[in-house]
Amino acid sequence: MAVFPFDIHATDGAARTGTLQTARGDIQTPAFMPVGTAATVKGVYMEQVRQTGADVILGNTYHLMLRPGAERLARLGGLHHFCGWGGPMLTDSGGFQVWSLSKLRKMSEQGVEFRSHIDGSRHMLSPERSMEIQADLLGADICMQFDECTAYPSTHEQARTSMELSLRWGERSLERFGDRPDQTLFAIVQGSTFEDLRIESAARSVSLGGYGGYAIGGLAVGEGHEAMCRVLDFTCPALPTDRPRYLMGVGKPIDIVEAVYRGVDMFDCVIPTRSGRHGQVWADTGPYNIRKAEFAEDDTPLDATVNCPASQTYSKAYVHHLIRSQEMLGQMILSWHNIAYFQDLMARMRRAIHASELDAFVTEFRRGLT
Incomplete structure (x- = not known):
């Protein structure tokens, strides 16, 4: 797959500013990605989003696969064409919905079987299907490995079990994603608030090779601001310096400021x-x-x-x-x-x-x- 060039222009302590170069345009970092859950940044025209200075927006795999449907989007030219956004786009994997819609799903090694919150229809979301939707059907520039967002609070044993599953799903995501010159795949580091698990998750993800960036998942799920900062203090140094770091689902301005201070490059939030x-x-x-x-x-x-x-x-x-x-x-x-x-x-x-x-x-x- 492509590993997009990431040029770091300046550093200040752990913080850095740079440019992530994608086939659809550059992303200036630190970057905030407005969330376009259902192929729309709610209440705002795409032209207005671009005028605010946004280089990249986020699309939601789970919601788009249900409505209007991933195959339909592919027939209509992909997500960029469908919603009128010509710049880079990142899609999440559906893993967060696996966590947030726990009453509607059944999880196994294969993936997650769930009932649609819209009409009750049954669907199977696996690492392979997530890659197919994100890369083949939606046409995202930056795709996310399929993962399980670890619940908070969790015991160390529960967090390890969840982390191990995400690592196995990450390997399957990499294999299915394959070689794509104009698209890249990010790993997702899990481990809840446990330092040893976060560092292990980061090291094992890096050892797989091929990832174009590294996301920090499983935060902004109730742990609080101070705990989030503490996790970043020991997770960011464990990630490669030559790849972008993405803190998923964060957040409030003070969260973003503190995370940039600790070396995070990309953010999204509703x-x-x-x-x-x-x-x-x-x-x-x-x-x-x-x-x-x-x-x-x-x-x-x-x-x-x-x-x-x-x-x-x-x-x-x-x-x-x-x-x-x-x-x-x-x-x-x-x-x-x-x-x-x-x-x-x-x-x-x-x-x-x-x-x-x-x-x-x-x-x-x-x-x-x-």
Whole structure:
């Protein structure tokens, strides 16, 4: 398979900034990937997503295989063509849904048999089927190995059993993925919060060879911010320096800032658009609720420091009115702003790393949270 060139331009402590070169365009790291679960970044046009500075978006294998169907997407030209996104796209493997929809599935060595949450139909998702969907049918640029997202909390024995299964599924994923000059496959490191398991998972994944990057899975599942940081402290140094590191499903801005500080390169999360649908506006001080009465006559923009029409053009009073009136435009404006804010945060961290000023940036960011 392709191992996309990953050029690191600058480092500052454990943090680094670089460029991951894919066949569909470059990804500037550290990078935040807006989530396009069902071939859409909810409430935002793809042109707007690109204008915020996003280089890459994420698609969801589980949801797309159920609706509209992976084979249908292939007949319609693949996921990029279907949704109008011409840049790089990463797809998850379906492993997170194996964890989150545990009441609807039966897991075995072969894979996961589950009932659709939509219509109850039965499906089998295995490493081989996940690779077929991601690489052959959806046409993702970056695919993820099929894995089991380890539940939290877990005992050491439970975490080891889960980790071993993910490693075996990773080998099968690699074999099925094969040689693809324009696509790459990332490994997923598991092990819950146990240092020995995380380091072993990383070492054994690296020893398989061929992976284009390494993801850290099984976090943002209830362990909390401090535990997440502790896991990153001992996991990131165990991963190759010449491959991108991807922290899956994270997260809040403070989580991202702390993870970049520890050497993570890529992130994804539904928070920007989910918050937008619920009236939350993200800023360096944390999220604020635009529904509050204090904004009813506030004529200032959502955030004049963010270079985005949603952030600079519309007043807090106007968006307050839209959200209180249940007008969908309010949710769209907030989702657009929140994605732009996250992209602006990544750009500021890239500049801080280049200038060897990340320590000061992180200190100030921590201090500014309310």
